[in-house]
Amino acid sequence: MKYNRKPDTGTESSKKRKLKTRPLVILIGILFAFNIFWFVGWLMPNKPKQTDEVVASVSGEPITREQWMTAMEKEVGRETLLNLVNDKVMEVAADRYGIKVSDKEVNLEIALIRSVDGRSHSGQDEETMRQKIRSNLILEKVLTKDVVVKDGAIKKQYDENSALYNIQTAYRTAIIVVPTMDEAKQTIEELSKGSSFDVLAKERSMDLASASLGGDIGYINDSTDSIDKAIVKAASGATENSTSEVIELSDGTFAVVRVSEVVKGQSFKFKEVKDHIKRELALEQISQSVSPEAFWEEFDAKWFYGK
Structure with missing residues (x-):
């Protein structure tokens, strides 16, 4: 590296520069070599060690992590991925159609479901249950966004079924x-x-x-x-x-x-459940049930299992 246009290797200043830059050059070389070793190590797969890990054994016969993971994928993999894709599809649909789902709406649905069929969400944690209800609300709102329901019909439904909205x-x-x-x-x-x-x-x-x-x-x-x-x-x-x-x-x-x-039990006034009742009455006007999969093509959804 030239620091001056005229060579001056014999001067005291050039010697000092060499002394100062030599440790830096050595350090850069060490770091460069370390990076090469790290990169090579990263390229060399260590997955066989992980997949060959023994997670159980019977009479000395091992059951490996790979066998375990493969069995789990066959057992629940398709359904789990289906739920993930459908949840994502509904979120995209909400953005596309400008649909909002509030925590208050989710809480109302949970309360109503518990009062009618408490077992429908047994075994599910709170987060999973809320996500499932949120996705279902988005689907219902998409399907009923253009369906007309008169206020009189909504009020009549509330009056005739007021007990449903007094939750124990x-x-x-x-x-x-x-x-x-x-x-x-x-x-x-x-x-x-x-x-x-x-x-x-x-x-x-x-x-x-x-x-x-x-x-x-x-x-x-x-x-x-x-x-x-x-x-x-x-x-x-x-x-x-x-x-x-x-x-x-x-x-x-x-x-x-x-x-x-x-x-704790609670009672819902008409204005609190009006949108819920309106959506239920609108769904009754739809001749066939529709699942999130009906929107896969519209939102270009693809997955591991093909069509």
Whole structure:
């Protein structure tokens, strides 16, 4: 590198410059070499180590992470991806058509669903449930945006079904059902020592539908008639994160009931549910049901599974 137009290698100043720049050149060289090694290492795949990782074994025979992930993709992969694509399609549709969905609207839908069918969202976490409802609201608003419904019809629907909009207190409930009193008492004892309710429900509950969900049977209230009355009675009036004593069911089995959440009842005035009722009446005028997949072509949606 030339610092002067005239060579002056013998001067004191040029020696000082060389002394100052030499460490910098060495440092740059080291960094350059390190980057090359890092880049080469990055190019060399280490995925075989990850996919060959043993996640379980039976009689010494390993089950690898690759086998596990492949099985999960076959079992739930398609449905999970379908939900993700549909949620995205609905968000794009909302932007395209200028549709808004507020948290207040989602809260209203959740309250109404819990009052009618508390089991419809059993096993789902709050975020998943809210996203599903939001996507459904967008779909309904897109489908009904041009449907005319008269105010008189909306008010009549409200007056004739006012009980639907007076929501009772709901209890998020889980159960463990066992055949004998002794097993129920043993379950209570294990829970008192810190055992997981979810795990025990999956291991021993006779109610297979809820057992796979850690005992969750969704939201129930005093008027729930699809659940054994003893369970409804045990849940009603319970506090959050409380577990019942052993209760006997109508079929002679025994159960332990846990309430994880209490949603206070509320009443909705006409103006609060007017848009909801209008949308419901508008949907009745649509001759066929429509799913988010109907919008895939419009919004150029593609996925791993093809058409």
